Amino acid sequence: RASMPQPPEQIDTLEEASKAAAQCRRCDLCESATQTVWGEGAADAQLMIVGEQPGDREDIEGRPFTGPAGQLLRALLSDAGIDARTLWLTNAVKHFKFSPRGKRRLHRNPDRGEIAHCRWWLGLELTLVKPKLTVALGASAAFALTGDNRPMAERRGEIETGLHGGPVLVTWHPSYILRAGDPAAATIARDDLARDLAKAMAVI
């Protein structure tokens, strides 16, 4: 079973962590990505939301959740009356993984090794922010936080114990809603995600 890596003693603040992460070469994704996309939000957030990895837009802007999936997440947060600035928003993997296709860059899922390497940073964020609850958006975040690879459909809406010892609420990734071909399925998934975000707020 995976474990949450122990953070180094010389990094005491999120600012120091962000500077160190900007130089990260723990895996090969830094070679092709534009930059490290570190987390953002409140250093004392009670709720931390973890996505998969930055997308095309995030890679260019250097901020998490600014592309289409991020905009959907931010809209659902705002519908639920949650101010994103009071949360800590981050990703399981901090560099964009893609395949070039002409002028476009097609998203690729991070593999277990990339998630494991980047868990070092996620563990550091958890240690520094100390959230009461962490929300895992999608399978990569759920795996990064819990070490468990079970399918999303079996666990969505449940609170599991993370590798760091704290509670992790597993829910859909917003891109799952955007990709759902069937509008009825998209509506159900959107309602699930909205309900899970409300549940997260009720728990903290």
Ligand code: URA
């Ligand atoms: N943007 C992010 O920052 N993370 C995701 O998981 C998806 C989009």
